[in-house]
Amino acid sequence: MSNDNNLHIAVIGSGGAAMAAALKAVERGAHITLIERGTIGGTCVNIGCVPSKIMIRAAHIAHLRKESPFDVGVSAQPPIVDRAKLVQQQQARVEELRNNKYENILRDHTAITVLKGEARLVDAHNLTVRLNDGGEQTVHFDRAFIGTGARPAEPPIPGLADTPYLTSTSALTLDIIPERLIVIGAGFVALELVQAFARLGSKVTVLARSRLLSKEDPAIGEAVETAFRREGIEVLRQTQASRVDYADNEFIMDTNAGTLRADQLLVATGRTPNTEALNLEGIGVETSNGAIQVDEQLQTTVPGVYAAGDCTDQPQFVYVAAAGGSRAAVNMTGGKATLDLSVMPGVMFTDPQVATVGLTEAEALKQGFNVDTRVLELENVPRALINFDTHGFIKMVAERDSGRLLGVQAITAEADELIQTAVMALRARMTVEDIGNELFPYLTMVEGLKLCAQTFTKDVKQLSCCAG
Structure with missing residues (x-):
């Protein structure tokens, strides 16, 4: 003090x-x-x-x-x-x-x-x-x-500045649902709005410069893209706009995938x-x-x-x-405090949600870890089965010799709640064996962490429903 x-x-x-x-x-x-x-x-x-x-x-x-x-x-x-x-x-x-x-x-x-x-x-x-x-x-x-x-941010696309395009700010208070919407951007903010507008009635096309969620594990972006396509959202990968014009209440966009037209254009390419x-x-x-x-x-x-x-x-x-x-x-005020960002969760509130913490497999390898990974499909999680919604997975990255947890990537319903348990496990330097031996309440999505941890040593398909 x-x-x-x-x-x-x-x-x-x-x-x-x-x-x-x-x-x-x-x-x-x-x-x-x-x-x-x-x-x-x-x-x-x-x-x-x-x-x-x-x-x-x-x-x-x-x-x-x-x-x-x-x-x-x-x-x-x-x-x-x-x-x-x-x-x-x-x-x-x-x-x-x-x-x-x-x-x-x-x-x-x-x-x-x-x-x-x-x-x-x-x-x-x-x-x-x-x-x-x-x-x-x-x-x-x-x-x-x-x-x-x-x-x-406003990307340097010729013609864009002269059009009445939407940002994440103005899109949130847009009081109509556009019939056709183009979204430029493939990060958390862009993709949350893509799905929200689509579910409220827009025909949405999303442009990704490379792929969806390019900073995440590639499997995460692929799963989100699959979910989007199921809902009728058009995903254009490796697509960039070379020019944007606005005439007769319509956006006309030149891209390497052809000319696109829409009633509204939302640009969400960073801040x-x-x-x-x-x-x-x-x-x-x-x-x-x-x-x-x-x-x-x-x-x-x-x-x-x-x-x-x-x-x-x-x-x-x-x-x-x-x-x-x-x-x-x-x-x-004379004290000494540091901000430790080594265990930082991130959540994208799409459906299914995306939640991550710690290192991806690629990041762990880049940092020199000898890694072991497991991916648990949601058809192995009782909560997902009784929800009749098994799209998605949970992935764990661990240090091979010690079994210490290094990172978790999840694409599930309620991943936002699940991920904090992974945060605490990382903070406590728990091993996948420790996590697999913990008590998790049955018929919760977070039990998927226990089941994923158990797959490092056993076939969870052969376990009874709530086997410890």
Whole structure:
């Protein structure tokens, strides 16, 4: 705990990283001036995790009403989708969460002063704020924290900038369901929206520069592609746009796969850090393609100036941002904390979900491990069987000699819940034998981890239902 009750910290931003940094620093005795140029709350609650998961859930319900594994005994019919009403419901929940988790907390905190405006660093102890209501204010600080996040990137496709294309931000509040939708991008954000729009009624074509989820184990991308094709989603691999035009309310796209036409175009090819207005180069903060470089203490190349979240070179997950902000606050107030990203889960909320943690087989081999791997098809998981949904698999990567778990990749229903057990097993340096001997509740998807671990030493097809 810091004893310096006069420590003044400038926090730039108000999203996951910035809020975590501000609240932890206050807890440790500091006073905060928080500067936000736009909407309080950052990406996650306003234009990211929260609205996207609401949309995905609504699309999942729509899909089940049209088609489910139990249609033999439960009547099904295509639902009528009122997208405008869904958006109203979604945004009401967004506003409620922003109010409860961000605005009210800041409003009631006597140790935090909020300035609405754009910050520009002058040196390592001063910044100016161009206030949204007019005028300018100078802030002197002992430490600074940058948590300005990122925004959707615009790829350099000729003609694109002159068209009214959608980003992940604008797509989430689009109040119609386009009849034909083209999506450029093949990462988590793109593919979640691809399936959501398809399930709500769009005919979707997705363009992948190489393949779906090119950074993951190849089998994961193949399984997602298979799932998409089952639902009528067109997947074009090794496909790039050379030009985009917009005429008569229609997008016309030239690609190496031919000319494509659609009512809407969604571009989700990555994100760009919001750092260009901060004068980082002017005060000596090093960046790479706009992303702030930080050390394991979350400090930039300028002593006393810290950063975390999507504006840095860290993985772009809100839980990484919040953890980074919190640890930066400890370090800014005299403590010593590091952000360990060696066991970091990632989840894509498609159906089936994709969840990963630790090393893929390729990464483990590249790092010099002698590896042993197993893939468990979901037809061997009782929960999947009783759900009548056995599409997908669980893969475990282990060190051959010791049996220590190195990584897990899963494409299953509820993979988002399953993966945290794998996180804890990796953190505890458990072996696949340890995992195979643990008690797992029966008829859960997470039991698949136990069964996959057991396949290193036995044929799980020969086990009784809940054999230990």
